[in-house]
Amino acid sequence: MSGDRIRGAFAGLAVGDAVGWPAARHRAALHAPWSRRLHRELDAFAEEHRVTTLPVPFALNQPTAPLAVGPSDDAEWLAWTALTIDRPRAEAFRELPEGIRARISVTTALGNLARGVEPPASGHDNPHHFDDAAAVRAVAFGALGRDPTQDAQVTNAYDGVLGAQAMAAAVAEAVASGSARKAVEAALAVLPRDTAIGHNARLALEVTRRAGDPFAAVPALDAALLDHVYSYGVGAAQTVPVALALAEAAGGELARAVPAAACLAALADSAPALTGALAGACGGYDAIPEGWAVSARTLAGCCLPDLAGRDLIELTVGLSEGIA
Amino acid sequence: MNHRDRARGCLLGLAAGDALGAPAENLPPSEIRRRWGRLTEIEGGGTDDTEYAIFAASLLVRHGHALTSADVAAAYRREIIPRVTGPMRGAGFSELGTVEALRRGLEPPLTGLVHSHGWSDGLAMRAAPYGIFCPGDPAEAARLIEQDGLVSASGEGILGGRAVAGAVAAAMGGAPAQDAVEAALSVIPADSWTSRSIRRARSAVAAAPAGGLEEALHEAAVVHDYPWTDLAPEAVALAMGAVLAGGGDVEASVTFGVSLGRDADTIGAIAGAIAGAMCGEGGVPERWAARIAPATGKCLPVVAGRHVLDIADELADELAGGL
Numbered sequence: 001m002s003g004d005r006i007r008g009a010f011a012g013l014a015v016g017d018a019v020g021w022p023a024a025r026h027r028a029a030l031h032a033p034w035s036r037r038l039h040r041e042l043d044a045f046a047e048e049h050r051v052t053t054l055p056v057p058f059a060l061n062q063p064t065a066p067l068a069v070g071p072s073d074d075a076e077w078l079a080w081t082a083l084t085i086d087r088p089r090a091e092a093f094r095e096l097p098e099g100i101r102a103r104i105s106v107t108t109a110l111g112n113l114a115r116g117v118e119p120p121a122s123g124h125d126n127p128h129h130f131d132d133a134a135a136v137r138a139v140a141f142g143a144l145g146r147d148p149t150q151d152a153q154v155t156n157a158y159d160g161v162l163g164a165q166a167m168a169a170a171v172a173e174a175v176a177s178g179s180a181r182k183a184v185e186a187a188l189a190v191l192p193r194d195t196a197i198g199h200n201a202r203l204a205l206e207v208t209r210r211a212g213d214p215f216a217a218v219p220a221l222d223a224a225l226l227d228h229v230y231s232y233g234v235g236a237a238q239t240v241p242v243a244l245a246l247a248e249a250a251g252g253e254l255a256r257a258v259p260a261a262a263c264l265a266a267l268a269d270s271a272p273a274l275t276g277a278l279a280g281a282c283g284g285y286d287a288i289p290e291g292w293a294v295s296a297r298t299l300a301g302c303c304l305p306d307l308a309g310r311d312l313i314e315l316t317v318g319l320s321e322g323i324a
Numbered sequence: 325m326n327h328r329d330r331a332r333g334c335l336l337g338l339a340a341g342d343a344l345g346a347p348a349e350n351l352p353p354s355e356i357r358r359r360w361g362r363l364t365e366i367e368g369g370g371t372d373d374t375e376y377a378i379f380a381a382s383l384l385v386r387h388g389h390a391l392t393s394a395d396v397a398a399a400y401r402r403e404i405i406p407r408v409t410g411p412m413r414g415a416g417f418s419e420l421g422t423v424e425a426l427r428r429g430l431e432p433p434l435t436g437l438v439h440s441h442g443w444s445d446g447l448a449m450r451a452a453p454y455g456i457f458c459p460g461d462p463a464e465a466a467r468l469i470e471q472d473g474l475v476s477a478s479g480e481g482i483l484g485g486r487a488v489a490g491a492v493a494a495a496m497g498g499a500p501a502q503d504a505v506e507a508a509l510s511v512i513p514a515d516s517w518t519s520r521s522i523r524r525a526r527s528a529v530a531a532a533p534a535g536g537l538e539e540a541l542h543e544a545a546v547v548h549d550y551p552w553t554d555l556a557p558e559a560v561a562l563a564m565g566a567v568l569a570g571g572g573d574v575e576a577s578v579t580f581g582v583s584l585g586r587d588a589d590t591i592g593a594i595a596g597a598i599a600g601a602m603c604g605e606g607g608v609p610e611r612w613a614a615r616i617a618p619a620t621g622k623c624l625p626v627v628a629g630r631h632v633l634d635i636a637d638e639l640a641d642e643l644a645g646g647l
Binding site: 104107108111117121124125126127128130158194195196199200227228229230231232235237 | 417420421424425428433434437438439440441442443479515517520521547548549550551552555557
């Protein structure tokens with residue numbers, strides 16, 4: 001059963017990665033750069049002409065396949081983590097090829113490593129030390145019952161590392177027991193109350209429980225957790241609490257939890273992915289709607305080109321065999 | 325030189341650096357050279373740096389060394405938030421993030437932790453009054469400013485404020501440039517981004533590179549893969565580098581500081597505050613001092629009409645009264 005839940009964690013993350021509106025923007029990285037420049041010009045056109053017809057990712061003379069429903073950045077970074085999980089973490093990052101795409105935290109950390117700033121400073125001396133890049137990678141560590149801290153400290157610090165520890169603890173518990181409630185308890189146990197992520201996690205659970213249902217909780221989560229001030233929405237102090245709260249409210253049902261996460265537009269890049277990982281780990285791979293699992297498991301290579309076409313679930317076979 | 329003279333030099337230097345740097349904000353050094361050669365003349369008024377420093381000074385005048393983060397939060401709620409009815413003009417992410425956290429009912433230190441800009445240079449830009457208030461005592465200046473920082477900042481943002489307050493306190497006590505930077509480093513952990521960044525900047529200045537010190541300082545302290553420039557570990561290190569490069573002379577330090585671009589008004593304000601405290605009022609070019617008018621309140625309406633020299637005198641009066 002735990003092998004099915006490990007596959008569920010990976011596939012669930014990929015499904016959540018695929019549902020948010022940012023997925024197609026990431027996947028459009030496979031198009032020629034001028035195509036994305038045109039997108040920016042259409043944004044400017046809408047502004048200048050005061051038209052409310054907003055551009056969506058489009059294919060002018062470009063292949064259409066990247067714009068179909070499918071996984072993007074988070075699924076690829078999770079796959080990379082699974083493939084490199086036995087390597088010393090700083091070394092694994094140093095071995096990444098040129099030309100990859102990554103969050104600000106990761107890109108900055110790679111720059112730090114290149115000039116001799118080693119972990120944990122590589123993740124600490126970092127403007128996005130608080131983001132959830134490590135929390136995404138922590139799904140692999142949690143699925144195997146391993147500590148994500150060494151990995152997280154390469155790219156993150158403070159709430160960014162706590163987010164990874166919480167995700168790993170929750171996924172490990174979900175893989176072991178299938179209980180969303182126990183998974184949430186395991187996460188809370190590693191999140192101090194006097195941190196933003198610890199405060200927000202308890203607040204998110206409170207307002208979501210009061211709303212009684214994942215979708216019903218969306219406005220309350222928006223009001224409680226999002227100040228709508230900053231230009232980016234991948235803070236672990238927001239996305240991880242949302243994932244915990246929605247997975248719990250859905251009783252671990254991915255098809256109820258993930259769509260609600262995608263409704264929080266500011267967090268739609270990664271909160272659905274983290275939510276999907278938790279719910280997928282609770283319910284297992286076989287509980288994921290087949291159409292979603294099929295669409296989400298083939299990686300696009302939009303961030304890590306070497307992974308284009310790889311099957312995320314096949315990557316987990318070696319991992320879960322040692323466990324199941 | 326007495327404390328009053330240094331306090332006036334400090335806040336005049338801050339206001340001048342703020343105003344001088346404003347048009348250079350976010351420009352690369354090469355573009356600044358192309359437009360101005362060396363940017364030496366103030367074109368417009370000051371910005372958030374000056375107005376928030378005036379606000380911080382008002383907290384010190386009221387509460388002195390007993391200032392707590394609860395006092396600061398109460399002042400935000402009483403004097404800042406009621407006047408933010410539409411846009412919060414001139415505010416960085418950290419200021420509006422803090423206001424939103426306070427509106428939500430949170431208290432410090434969570435108000436500084438829940439927004440993503442804990443490392444903002446917003447505390448460093450208003451650190452000078454804390455240094456003025458603790459002449460020759462960098463540790464106390466750092467302790468005091470942390471109370472302010474706990475409301476709106478966290479982590480490296482608080483350290484950036486501590487570092488600048490410490491440097492100004494040392495300068496108020498007569499320390500030269502090298503010693504003021506050493507004082508900044510003495511009040512923050514060596515194992516911190518701000519400390520590493522300041523030390524890299526200091527090494528860059530000491531190396532006296534032939535190919536342009538602006539570029540060498542960028543290499544030492546600037547974060548490349550990030551679009552915003554208000555990072556305390558970056559701005560504070562660049563400002564310390566400017567004070568070292570200018571040997572503590574106000575005009576040399578400030579004009580070099582703003583030539584670095586990035587958060588140029590804040591870099592200029594910090595460099596001007598430290599150098600101004602070293603040199604006193606007479607060290608600030610008269611043509612700059614003549615351009616410093618009372619604050620307009622365009623960022624913080626509560627400080628409208630206040631002049632930095634009056635603020636400096638009030639702080640000096642407190643020091644004299646406390647002796």
